[in-house]
Amino acid sequence: MSVIYLLLTISIVVALVFFAAFIISVRSGQYDDSYTPSVRMLFEDEVVKNTTIEPNTKIKKSTQLNKKQKL
Amino acid sequence: MSKCYHCGDDCNITAIVFDDKNFCCNGCKTVYEIFQSNDLTYYYDLQSGAGTTPLAIEGKYDFLTSNTIAERLIEFDDGTVQIVNLFIPDIHCSSCIWVLENLKKLHPGITNSQVDFPKKTVRVTFKGELVSLKELVILLARIGYEPYISLEDYDKGKSKIDRSLLYKLGIAGFAFGNIMFLSFPEYFEVGGFWLDQYKGLFRWLMFAFSLPVVFYAGSDYLISAYKGLRSGLLNIDVPIALGILVLFTRSSFEIFFDLGSGFFDSLTGLIFFLLVGRFFQQKTYSFLSFERDYKSYFPIAVTRLGKKKKEETVQIYAIKSGDRLLIRNEELIPVDGILLTEKAHIDYSFVTGESEPVEKISGDKVFAGGRQCNGAIEIETLKSVSQSYLTQLWSNSVFQKDKSTAFQTLTDSIGKRFTIAVLTIAIIAASFWMFQDSSKVLNVFTAVLIIACPCAIALAAPFTLGNMLRIYGRKKFYLKDSSVIEQLALIDTAIFDKTGTITTTQSSSISYEGMELSVEEESLLKNTLRASNHPLSRSLYALLKEHNIETLDDYKEYTGKGVQGVKDKSDVKVGSADFVGHQQLSDYNSTSVHVSTNDSYKGCFVFHNNYREGVSEVFKEMGRHMDLAVISGDNTGEKTRLEKLLPKLTPLYFNQKPTDKLEFISELQANDKKVLMVGDGLNDAGALAQSNVGLAISENINVFSPACDGILDATKFKYLNNYILASKKAMKIIKLCFVLSLMYNVVGLYFAVTGQLEPVIAAILMPLSSISIVAFATLATNVIGKKLK
Numbered sequence: 001m002s003v004i005y006l007l008l009t010i011s012i013v014v015a016l017v018f019f020a021a022f023i024i025s026v027r028s029g030q031y032d033d034s035y036t037p038s039v040r041m042l043f044e045d046e047v048v049k050n051t052t053i054e055p056n057t058k059i060k061k062s063t064q065l066n067k068k069q070k071l
Numbered sequence: 072m073s074k075c076y077h078c079g080d081d082c083n084i085t086a087i088v089f090d091d092k093n094f095c096c097n098g099c100k101t102v103y104e105i106f107q108s109n110d111l112t113y114y115y116d117l118q119s120g121a122g123t124t125p126l127a128i129e130g131k132y133d134f135l136t137s138n139t140i141a142e143r144l145i146e147f148d149d150g151t152v153q154i155v156n157l158f159i160p161d162i163h164c165s166s167c168i169w170v171l172e173n174l175k176k177l178h179p180g181i182t183n184s185q186v187d188f189p190k191k192t193v194r195v196t197f198k199g200e201l202v203s204l205k206e207l208v209i210l211l212a213r214i215g216y217e218p219y220i221s222l223e224d225y226d227k228g229k230s231k232i233d234r235s236l237l238y239k240l241g242i243a244g245f246a247f248g249n250i251m252f253l254s255f256p257e258y259f260e261v262g263g264f265w266l267d268q269y270k271g272l273f274r275w276l277m278f279a280f281s282l283p284v285v286f287y288a289g290s291d292y293l294i295s296a297y298k299g300l301r302s303g304l305l306n307i308d309v310p311i312a313l314g315i316l317v318l319f320t321r322s323s324f325e326i327f328f329d330l331g332s333g334f335f336d337s338l339t340g341l342i343f344f345l346l347v348g349r350f351f352q353q354k355t356y357s358f359l360s361f362e363r364d365y366k367s368y369f370p371i372a373v374t375r376l377g378k379k380k381k382e383e384t385v386q387i388y389a390i391k392s393g394d395r396l397l398i399r400n401e402e403l404i405p406v407d408g409i410l411l412t413e414k415a416h417i418d419y420s421f422v423t424g425e426s427e428p429v430e431k432i433s434g435d436k437v438f439a440g441g442r443q444c445n446g447a448i449e450i451e452t453l454k455s456v457s458q459s460y461l462t463q464l465w466s467n468s469v470f471q472k473d474k475s476t477a478f479q480t481l482t483d484s485i486g487k488r489f490t491i492a493v494l495t496i497a498i499i500a501a502s503f504w505m506f507q508d509s510s511k512v513l514n515v516f517t518a519v520l521i522i523a524c525p526c527a528i529a530l531a532a533p534f535t536l537g538n539m540l541r542i543y544g545r546k547k548f549y550l551k552d553s554s555v556i557e558q559l560a561l562i563d564t565a566i567f568d569k570t571g572t573i574t575t576t577q578s579s580s581i582s583y584e585g586m587e588l589s590v591e592e593e594s595l596l597k598n599t600l601r602a603s604n605h606p607l608s609r610s611l612y613a614l615l616k617e618h619n620i621e622t623l624d625d626y627k628e629y630t631g632k633g634v635q636g637v638k639d640k641s642d643v644k645v646g647s648a649d650f651v652g653h654q655q656l657s658d659y660n661s662t663s664v665h666v667s668t669n670d671s672y673k674g675c676f677v678f679h680n681n682y683r684e685g686v687s688e689v690f691k692e693m694g695r696h697m698d699l700a701v702i703s704g705d706n707t708g709e710k711t712r713l714e715k716l717l718p719k720l721t722p723l724y725f726n727q728k729p730t731d732k733l734e735f736i737s738e739l740q741a742n743d744k745k746v747l748m749v750g751d752g753l754n755d756a757g758a759l760a761q762s763n764v765g766l767a768i769s770e771n772i773n774v775f776s777p778a779c780d781g782i783l784d785a786t787k788f789k790y791l792n793n794y795i796l797a798s799k800k801a802m803k804i805i806k807l808c809f810v811l812s813l814m815y816n817v818v819g820l821y822f823a824v825t826g827q828l829e830p831v832i833a834a835i836l837m838p839l840s841s842i843s844i845v846a847f848a849t850l851a852t853n854v855i856g857k858k859l860k
Binding site: 005012015019022023026027031032033036040 | 113117165168169172186187188189190232237238241245248249252269272276
């Protein structure tokens, strides 16, 4: 039944990996600002510059949802 | 009326149409042009009318070309790439984030920019060869995001963010989870072959996991208890530290001698819950600062006029008395001095809260902290920065004291009685077992200390007050930390500043005294005022009825006196009493503008402060349960109006200097009063720091307010009493939580005293009591919050 040693090792190693991930993310400052990234991800991706079409008329419809969103 | 496409303000008749869009001014139009030509119009799609009108900035940032100043502001510099973190008060919506993070489109020298919305800062990485710091700041100002650079930025070193609580929470949570998982098999004592085989390994693993929890994550409690004991105080951390130490030694002992599995699950759970409470309590409004002194108002550098009128930028601390300074429009006067230019309009709203600019003429003394608002002026300094009238206030020892450490919280005062009670029970129980069964003595003694560990008590205050802090925050009442709520509940005296606190800076009302003006006269008056730029003329102009715009035959402005307009042989003079030929009564203290037509005196317009909505109600309600007083730096001009407005016998004090206000508060405190100071300007800073709770009233939360314990949005002033009452209710909730948690303790103590405390019981009781307390505190405070306006 020595498999229990293996299982135990694996479980603790997995836990340690997540723990390390947490420490690294705190250290890199990911928890310093927990608000701005939530807004940033809602921005439209950049429309690749197109010389003929006005980009703002294109985007307008798709961003109707965000438009009213007051912060 | 059309709205400005850029800033969303109403466009007046003078709307500027550009690209089929309306703009209220050229500034807004320029920003739009910049955005449009750089492919940034998505800014307007995110949120309409989001922009801010850029202000004139000519010459304002010249000091940034000085290397010594720029070096202090730049965070990182490797010769080619620089990083700077700028505070921009105007950041307010998603459009702001988007455009500021796309700065690289506006200038090739900018490589990257990142916004921290809660702190309202933007961190810009740029190449020094392509764009200087000054150019970067001007670029930001031109698009309506002017960074706020103050003396404070110059003085502070590189600040380090303290993330230790997050690490501790992570470690405690990690160890708690793993220990729970390892101790689970033993809870049921099924006693199988396999379990016995691996029991030792499981236990030693738990021991290993608990080490960092006790000695790192829980270290704050041990240290605090040690400090408390050394200064002869039994704070709440003493029984907690006692519980932690007893839990750890007994558990280790059990494992070393193979007596049992120990209480490692309860131990780590306890520390984890306590840290969660601490984390929850730590709500901070990072965009607000409660520690401001004059440094956050003052500029870093000013322009000094050297020999032959040569302009040079000089750091504020380098100003000596006798220097000649050039103060540009909208700049702050950094030191006391004598005005050399013919006249100046100085806005002392930073200092006194009074928004009406004061007129000064050549030779008058001007004080530090005033903002020049009518063109550039020259002054000759009398003192250095730290010796000026206003800044001297900060040399008072009250600014060095930390208020919160001196205050004993309710939890800490319970801690003392609690510790004594628990130790007594433990000793009695142990001595009882001494005679019954001496083998159980140590077991019972430690069990009592373990089960009585006041985890739930220690959690009651953080969760109640932490949640209250959030509720207040949603109501635009921002407090520095949770201990302010406790202090607020104890207040029995409230002192109010007048100007800017109970009066509003937004508008003043004007009343007319004297002979009535005919329609023609009023029309002439209005047309005369139209041409004048004096702030009083502007306010009066806005008040008078609409009249046709007529061209005057003659118009003259007499500096420091008034204006004169002539039309169809009738003339009107508006201005000071002397100017219109009227003997002013000497006891007249209010600001007034006199009018005469065709050299006959007509009357005067008196400017009154407008009191905030609900001032009488607030005073009436608060007067029921505390003493009130008004203390003002102004003259007695408003006395009769105030007396009418406020409840009878409310003491009113006038002509009080900033230090008088401070001493007034400390005298009250010497008589055992718990004083709430409500103020707004820098001249209240001393009183705010001295009082038990200092609240600053702010018309605009993003604009600076002096150091204080809380900032209240001006629109919520009328609910001030409700907020104070709510704080009292919050304290009642904490007391109820104490009762609840004592009931759990009684149940636990039954098991402990009778010597039947199993690890599994502790492991159930500890989280159960903690979670139910947390749930109760959160629910009850939310009920209070619902009723709050």
